[in-house]
Amino acid sequence: xxxxxxxxxxxxxxxxxxxxxxxxxxxxxxxxxxxxxxxxxxxxxxxxxxxxxxxxxxxxxxxxxxxxxxxxxxxxxxxxxxxxxxxxxxxxxxxxxxxxxxxxxxxxxxxxxxxxxxxxxxxxxxxxxxxxxxxxxxxxxxxxxxxxxxxxxxxxxxxxxxxxxxxxxxxxxxxxxxxxxxxxxxxxxxxxxxxxxxxxxxxxxxxxxxxxxxxxxxxxxxxxxxxxxxxxxxxxxxxxxxxxxxxxxxxxxxxxxxxxxxxxxxxxxxxxxxxxxxxxxxxxxxxxxxxxxxxxxxxxxxxxxxxxxxxxx
Numbered sequence: 411x412x413x414x415x416x417x418x419x420x421x422x423x424x425x426x427x428x429x430x431x432x433x434x435x436x437x438x439x440x441x442x443x444x445x446x447x448x449x450x451x452x453x454x455x456x457x458x459x460x461x462x463x464x465x466x467x468x469x470x471x472x473x474x475x476x477x478x479x480x481x482x483x484x485x486x487x488x489x490x491x492x493x494x495x496x497x498x499x500x501x502x503x504x505x506x507x508x509x510x511x512x513x514x515x516x517x518x519x520x521x522x523x524x525x526x527x528x529x530x531x532x533x534x535x536x537x538x539x540x541x542x543x544x545x546x547x548x549x550x551x552x553x554x555x556x557x558x559x560x561x562x563x564x565x566x567x568x569x570x571x572x573x574x575x576x577x578x579x580x581x582x583x584x585x586x587x588x589x590x591x592x593x594x595x596x597x598x599x600x601x602x603x604x605x606x607x608x609x610x611x612x613x614x615x616x617x618x619x620x621x622x623x624x625x626x627x628x629x630x631x632x633x634x635x636x637x638x639x640x641x642x643x644x645x646x647x648x649x650x651x652x653x654x655x656x657x658x659x660x661x662x663x664x665x666x667x668x669x670x671x672x673x674x675x676x677x678x679x680x681x682x683x684x685x686x687x688x689x690x691x692x693x694x695x696x697x698x699x700x701x702x703x704x705x706x707x708x709x710x711x712x713x714x715x716x717x718x719x720x721x722x723x
Contacts (some may be wrong), residue, residue, distance in 0.1 A: 411458050411459065411460070411466070411503060412458070412503075413456040413457070413458060413469065413503070413504065413507065414456060414457055414458070414459060415455075415456055416449060416450070416455040416456060416457065417450075418450065420457075421446050421449060421450055422446065423465065424449070424455065424457055424465065424468065425445045425446045425449060427457070427465045427468055428440070428445065428449070428468055429445070430490065431468060431488050431489060431490050431492075431524075432525075433525040433526055435525075435642065435645075435647075435683075436525060438642040438643055438644075439640065439642060439647065441621075442619055442620070442621035442622065442640050442641075442642070443619060452470075452472075454470050454471055454472045455468065455469065455470050456468075456469040456470075456471065456504075457469060458500060458503060466489060466500070467487055467488060467489035467497075467500045468487075468488050468489070469485070469486065469487050469488075469500070469504055470484075470485070470486045471483065471484070471485050471504065472484040472485075472606070474606070479515055479516075480515055480516035480517065480518065481515055481516070481517045481518070482517075482518050482520060483517060483518070483519045483520065484520050484522070485501065485504060485519065485520065485521045485522070486521070486522045486524065487500045487501050487504065487521070487524065488524040488525075492524060492526055492527035493527070494527060494528055494529055494530035494531075494533075495530045495533060497524065497527065497528075497529050497530070498529045498530045498533035498534060498537075499533070501521055501529060501534075501537070502533075502537060502723060505519070505537065505721075505723055506723065508721040509721055509722060509723055510720060510721065510722075511720065511721050512718065512719070512720045512721075513715045513716065513717050513718065513719050513720075513721065514717060515717045516714070516715070516716055516717050517714070517715040518712055518713070518714050518715075519539070519712065519713045519714075519715070520710050520711070520712050521534070521539060521710065521711040521712075522544065522708075522710050522711075523708065523709065523710070523711075528709075529711060534711050537713070537723055538713045538723075539711040539712060539713045540711070540712060540713070541709045541710070541711055541712075542688075542709065542710060542711075542712050543688035543689075543707060543709060543710075544687070544688055544707075544708045544709055544710030545685050545686065545687055545688060545707075545708040545710075546685065546686050546687075546688055546694050546704050546706070546707055546708075547683065547684075547685055547704070547705055547706040547707075547708065548683065548684045548685065548686065548694070548697045548698075548702035548703060548704055548705065549681050549682070549683050549684075549702060549703055549705045550671070550681060550682040550683075550684075550700070550701045550702040550703070551681055552674075552675065552679045552680055552681055553675055553679070554671065554672055554675040554676075555668050555671050555672060555675075555701075556701060558701075559668070559671070559699070559700055559701040560664040560665070560667060560668035560671070560699070560700055560701075561664065561699065562660075562661030562664040562665075563661055563664040563665040563667075563668045564661075565660070565661035565664075566627075566660055566661035566662045566664060566665040567665060569629070569660055569661070569662075570629055570630065571627055571628065571629050571634070571660065571661070571662045571665055572627070572628055572665075573625055573626065573627045573628075573665055573666050573669040574625070574626060574628070575623055575624070575625055575669075575673065576617060576623070576624040576625070576626055581617075584633075587626075587633065588610035588611070588613045588614045588617070589610040590633045591610070591613050591624075591626070591633070591636050591652075592608050592609055592610045592612075592613055594633070594634075594635065594636065594652050594653070594654050595607075595608050595613070595636075595650075595652045596608060597654065597655065598652040598653060598654070598655070599650075599652070616638055619640075621640050621641045621642070622638060622639065622640050622641075623638070623639050623641075623673070624636055624637070624638050624639075625637050625638075625639070625666055625669050625670055625673070626666075627653075627657075627662045627663070627665060627666045629657070629662070634653060634654050634657040634660075634662050635651065635652055635653035635654065635657060635662055635663055635666055636651070636652055636666075637650070637651040637652075637666055637667065637670055638650070639670060639673075639674070639682075641678060643680075644680055644681075645680050645681045645682070645683050646674045646678065646680055646681070646682050646683070647682075647683050647684070648670060648682055648683070648684045649684070649685065651663055651666065651667065651696075663696065664699070664700070667696075667700045668700075670682070671700070671701070682702065684697055684702055688707070
């Protein structure tokens with residue numbers, strides 16, 4: 411068995427497999443995007459086939475060079491059965507690609523447990539991985555803003571901030587809006603290891619998706635921050651908010667997120683879900699300030715390799 415890169419020739423079969431192995435929330439999210447185009451655009455998906463040519467597991471491998479010159483390798487492995495020992499075996503096959511290679515710089519390998527399962531702890535320890543906190547899942551119950559939530563929103567209003575839902579009329583009045591939002595996003599997440607820079611075209615595509623809405627905050631003519639929401643049917647997914655650094659601490663994010671809660675309550679009255687990296691205390695504390703409750707913790711597996719060391723298993 412060996413890794414096969416996903417390409418235009420096999421994308422339909424691979425995308426169908428990804429839908430099959432996804433959990434319910436993931437499947438609903440896939441329905442809101444053009445999954446095949448996203449996979450091909452990201453260009454980081456692989457799969458392993460069995461003897462009868464069927465796909466045995468789906469794999470993503472993202473390599474990111476960090477600002478300090480080190481490299482972060484992010485790996486996910488998922489199959490239908492989700493058995494811990496089998497998942498660890500597939501991960502071992504992925505890592506065999508690096509056996510015998512000498513690291514030119516410090517490298518961190520990070521493996522993510524798939525939804526609904528975990529890698530076998532003993533097998534992961536044998537491969538040199540240790541478990542660390544990764545991501546927190548948050549949920550806000552349905553309903554309009556409640557007393558105590560979004561405490562700094564009124565302060566932002568007093569400073570002159572306002573929010574609006576992006577629509578075609580606004581875009582016509584500000585044709586560079588997607589470039590502005592991409593710049594804010596990339597600056598806001600420039601120091602987050604696991605976040606990949608975005609482009610204006612990607613944000614435009616997100617806006618054009620039927621299930622999505624984008625809320626922006628402004629101070630005068632300046633766009634200061636944004637948040638995207640995706641209607642999953644029985645909940646609304648709000649993956650990230652972004653804010654230009656000079657507007658941190660103004661309450662503008664509270665104001666924008668209060669608008670989000672009002673919009674969701676008025677249109678669908680469903681829960682809002684969000685995620686925050688465990689190491690990003692500012693983000694998860696903000697989610698708690700906005701009325702979301704931590705409902706789950708996802709651990710990740712990490713292994714470090716120093717520059718000059720040779721990778722072994």
